[in-house]
Amino acid sequence: MSEFAEFRAEVAAWFRDNRPPEPDFLLPESFMEVGTEQQFEYLRAWQRKIWEAGYLGMAWPKEYGGGGQPQAMQDIVNAEMARQKVPFVPNTIGLNWAGPLILAIGTPAEKQRYIKNILSAEDIWCQGFSEPDNGSDLAATTTRATRDGDAYILNGAKIWTSLGSYAKYMILLARTEPGSKRYAGLSYFLVPMHTPGIETQPIRKLTGEYGFTQTFFRDARIPDDCLMGKEGEGWKIAMMTLTFERGASGGQAGGIARQALNVHDTVDLARLARRDGRPAIQDPLMRDQLVRFLIEDQGDRLTAARGAIPGLTSERPHAIPLSQKLRTSEHRRRLLQFALGLQGANAARWMGDANAREGGKWQRAYFNSFSSTIGGGTTQIQSNIVAERVLGLPKD
Amino acid sequence: MLSNRISFSGEQGMLLETAVGFCRERSPVSAVRALMGGADGFDPAVWAEMAALGWCGIAIPERFGGSGLGLAEVATVVEPMGRHLMATPFVSGQIAVQALLAGGHMALLPRIAQGAIATTAVFERDGDWDLAAIEATATRHGDHLRLEGVKTLVEHGGVAEIVLASVRLDGAPALAVLEGPFAGRMRAEAVIDETRRSFSLDLTGLEIPTASLITDPAAFIALRDAALLLSVAEAAGGIAGVLDVTVDYLNNRTAFGRKIGSYQSLKHACADILVGLERSRSHLYHAATLCGANEDAEVALRMAKAEASDVFANAGDRAVQFHGGFGFTWDCDAQLYLRRALWLQYSFGDAAHHRRKLADLLLGD
Ligand SMILES: Cc1cc2nc3c(=O)[nH]c(=O)nc-3n(C[C@H](O)[C@H](O)[C@H](O)COP(=O)(O)OP(=O)(O)OC[C@H]3O[C@@H](n4cnc5c(N)ncnc54)[C@H](O)[C@@H]3O)c2cc1C
Numbered sequence: 001m002s003e004f005a006e007f008r009a010e011v012a013a014w015f016r017d018n019r020p021p022e023p024d025f026l027l028p029e030s031f032m033e034v035g036t037e038q039q040f041e042y043l044r045a046w047q048r049k050i051w052e053a054g055y056l057g058m059a060w061p062k063e064y065g066g067g068g069q070p071q072a073m074q075d076i077v078n079a080e081m082a083r084q085k086v087p088f089v090p091n092t093i094g095l096n097w098a099g100p101l102i103l104a105i106g107t108p109a110e111k112q113r114y115i116k117n118i119l120s121a122e123d124i125w126c127q128g129f130s131e132p133d134n135g136s137d138l139a140a141t142t143t144r145a146t147r148d149g150d151a152y153i154l155n156g157a158k159i160w161t162s163l164g165s166y167a168k169y170m171i172l173l174a175r176t177e178p179g180s181k182r183y184a185g186l187s188y189f190l191v192p193m194h195t196p197g198i199e200t201q202p203i204r205k206l207t208g209e210y211g212f213t214q215t216f217f218r219d220a221r222i223p224d225d226c227l228m229g230k231e232g233e234g235w236k237i238a239m240m241t242l243t244f245e246r247g248a249s250g251g252q253a254g255g256i257a258r259q260a261l262n263v264h265d266t267v268d269l270a271r272l273a274r275r276d277g278r279p280a281i282q283d284p285l286m287r288d289q290l291v292r293f294l295i296e297d298q299g300d301r302l303t304a305a306r307g308a309i310p311g312l313t314s315e316r317p318h319a320i321p322l323s324q325k326l327r328t329s330e331h332r333r334r335l336l337q338f339a340l341g342l343q344g345a346n347a348a349r350w351m352g353d354a355n356a357r358e359g360g361k362w363q364r365a366y367f368n369s370f371s372s373t374i375g376g377g378t379t380q381i382q383s384n385i386v387a388e389r390v391l392g393l394p395k396d
Numbered sequence: 397m398l399s400n401r402i403s404f405s406g407e408q409g410m411l412l413e414t415a416v417g418f419c420r421e422r423s424p425v426s427a428v429r430a431l432m433g434g435a436d437g438f439d440p441a442v443w444a445e446m447a448a449l450g451w452c453g454i455a456i457p458e459r460f461g462g463s464g465l466g467l468a469e470v471a472t473v474v475e476p477m478g479r480h481l482m483a484t485p486f487v488s489g490q491i492a493v494q495a496l497l498a499g500g501h502m503a504l505l506p507r508i509a510q511g512a513i514a515t516t517a518v519f520e521r522d523g524d525w526d527l528a529a530i531e532a533t534a535t536r537h538g539d540h541l542r543l544e545g546v547k548t549l550v551e552h553g554g555v556a557e558i559v560l561a562s563v564r565l566d567g568a569p570a571l572a573v574l575e576g577p578f579a580g581r582m583r584a585e586a587v588i589d590e591t592r593r594s595f596s597l598d599l600t601g602l603e604i605p606t607a608s609l610i611t612d613p614a615a616f617i618a619l620r621d622a623a624l625l626l627s628v629a630e631a632a633g634g635i636a637g638v639l640d641v642t643v644d645y646l647n648n649r650t651a652f653g654r655k656i657g658s659y660q661s662l663k664h665a666c667a668d669i670l671v672g673l674e675r676s677r678s679h680l681y682h683a684a685t686l687c688g689a690n691e692d693a694e695v696a697l698r699m700a701k702a703e704a705s706d707v708f709a710n711a712g713d714r715a716v717q718f719h720g721g722f723g724f725t726w727d728c729d730a731q732l733y734l735r736r737a738l739w740l741q742y743s744f745g746d747a748a749h750h751r752r753k754l755a756d757l758l759l760g761d
Contacts, residue, residue: 267759287755288748294758295699295751299675301400306678309402311409315636316670323671380660386670387663391643394658 030258035210065116094118094125100251126167164213186234329372447511468688478633498618499610517547553595589739638733672707
């Protein structure tokens with residue numbers, strides 16, 4: 001890695017010097033909780049600045065606005081952003097799910113049209129997979145796309161659409177073959193959100209914040225070149241999208257998608273919190289718990305490193321990528337749940353309270369941790385995937 | 397920030413491949429069960445093959461008849477041994493090798509490289525894991541030392557030619573390098589892992605030359621580090637082994653008209669064990685990397701031991717439960733792994749013990 005030592009130093013200096021000024025409003029924790037214009041514009045400008053400096057999409061092709069550099073350099077940038085805890089970049093769905101998908105299977109025209117504006121945050125992307133009646137069971141999708149000449153007419157509703165209020169495009173899974181069941185008959189679209197007949201309605205989250213919408217389609221007419229791949233290939237393309245979303249495949253543009261409180265912040269919190277008149281970090285039970293989390297966190301860091309060594313992954317090559325979301329999302333949820341308890345009676349405070357630790361960020365972070373244990377496929381569904389596809393156990 | 401380095405050499409890759417095949421062929425569970433009933437707990441012919449493969453000398457410098465590799469390579473071959481419940485004197489001998497090397501006591505290394513059986517005797521009746529809490533003593537008598545005390549849980553004591561026993565000399569911990577025969581001094585112990593052979597060793601009345609005592613504290617650290625690393629390697633292999641046994645049963649047994657593996661309370665537990673296996677292997681090869689590079693590996697080793705021994709103990713426990721009534725029988729292989737897991741959990745410190753040590757190392761006092 002020493003070949004990149006100079007680059008690492010350059011990146012560290014750039015983020016130190018260019019970090020945006022602390023805003024006078026509370027920033028959301030991740031791309032899923034962007035709820036006000038103010039928050040959105042601040043984060044969008046920040047993404048644009050990083051891209052202009054050449055630190056986003058470094059490994060994407062030059063011709064579409066990327067850097068044409070080794071992935072290792074983008075990895076360095078991502079790690080540095082996390083280390084310096086700079087604000088996150090908001091166009092996660094474009095950068096890390098839709099973008100790599102378009103680069104992998106899109107037509108040259110699609111790449112030309114979408115990729116650069118994903119990087120610059122000119123075009124924000126959202127995802128229309130889940131429906132009010134079908135979430136985990138994605139194959140039950142009922143939203144219809146009916147062919148009409150050189151167009152498709154969309155009808156139905158999607159829900160939990162993160163960034164739905166700000167998005168210019170949506171990756172959409174819809175049924176093109178009337179009467180078809182399950183996996184067959186589904187198709188995949190890149191949909192302009194400003195199409196007449198598409199409407200979004202913000203939904204308030206458990207924290208009181210906003211960030212996702214219900215998205216209604218009422219005879220919304222989109223040109224037929226919005227179809228990605230062929231009719232009937234929707235399921236296959238949706239599954240591929242999920243491998244990017246869950247981090248099971250590489251090719252993401254990079255950046256960080258959240259400003260997370262981590263295990264080291266929790267250790268620091270334990271130094272400040274009190275138990276029996278002493279710092280909580282001196283309490284034997286708290287220490288045992290903290291060490292458990294440190295071991296687990298280190299285990300996942302090491303597992304990421306081991307994943308790059310074929311000789312140590314050959315028996316079950318999918319074990320590490322397919323378990324990654326399950327491992328890290330559940331770790332974070334339990335860590336933050338524990339971190340509340342560390343605060344003693346003050347754990348009961350909430351955002352906005354003058355005496356809440358760090359403005360109630362810890363409480364908010366615990367609640368928001370469910371975004372990863374539910375969104376993108378729940379823990380229960382991830383456990384099924386690991387058991388069935390990695391261990392070869394039977395389906396339910 | 398802790399290092400997250402893992403290196404895995406081409407040599408390790410080849411060793412792993414050879415060892416995976418060797419252990420699978422030489423140690424089917426039928427052989428494991430047959431050896432459980434025998435006196436020594438291992439097959440001398442298999443042991444001779446292992447020596448002939450050069451494994452006993454992996455970590456011994458070339459000038460003493462070994463191949464000059466290190467502990468990382470040793471751990472690599474131990475992982476598949478754990479998976480197939482092998483119980484040869486390989487691990488106990490390799491722990492002794494590390495202590496001898498660190499203590500600068502090279503004379504016996506050529507014999508060990510050839511397959512002489514060696515072991516360590518560092519525990520006593522009270523079962524304290526603290527390697528410095530030693531009651532056994534050495535006292536000077538001219539140019540000799542006279543030993544006194546009883547060591548326990550000495551693996552393969554019945555066939556060992558070389559034993560490193562911890563004693564106190566003038567209050568300070570030291571390792572007495574003993575050469576057999578130990579007739580009359582070794583007494584068989586009944587232990588939870590019936591694939592293993594364990595003995596108590598009565599030191600009282602033994603006399604050794606002063607030169608046979610290692611007083612360098614580095615030898616204790618090397619002994620502890622090797623014991624932890626190889627225990628983690630055995631456990632990581634064991635988790636994979638018991639997961640295979642469990643998954644196989646879940647794929648074949650039917651209840652209520654469905655394969656029991658289709659019930660989520662069983663299959664999600666298996667997914668959790670897989671997650672534990674992945675983390676354990678990562679900790680293992682990271683700790684092996686640091687040990688192999690002679691870097692301070694204490695944090696890495698204790699983390700690895702805490703993770704792998706807890707995961708293995710839980711995987712063995714779930715394996716029994718998920719086999720139903722059959723799981724409660726002697727014939728079900730789940731118990732073999734559970735016994736192995738508990739042996740490993742409680743040798744050289746259980747998970748809670750290592751977490752307490754880690755708390756002091758990582759969080760301050
Ligand atoms: C913060 C957030 C952001 C999101 N953003 C988006 C987005 O941008 N675009 C989008 O399309 N979707 C988004 N989602 C939706 C998300 O993908 C779904 O919520 C998720 O897949 C679960 O679907 P559901 O809500 O219908 O729950 P259900 O499927 O109804 O599940 C309810 C409960 O039943 C369990 N369950 C369901 N099936 C099984 C089974 N077979 N075995 C065991 N347990 C089962 C689940 O684990 C869950 O606990 C987001 C969700 C959240 C929380």
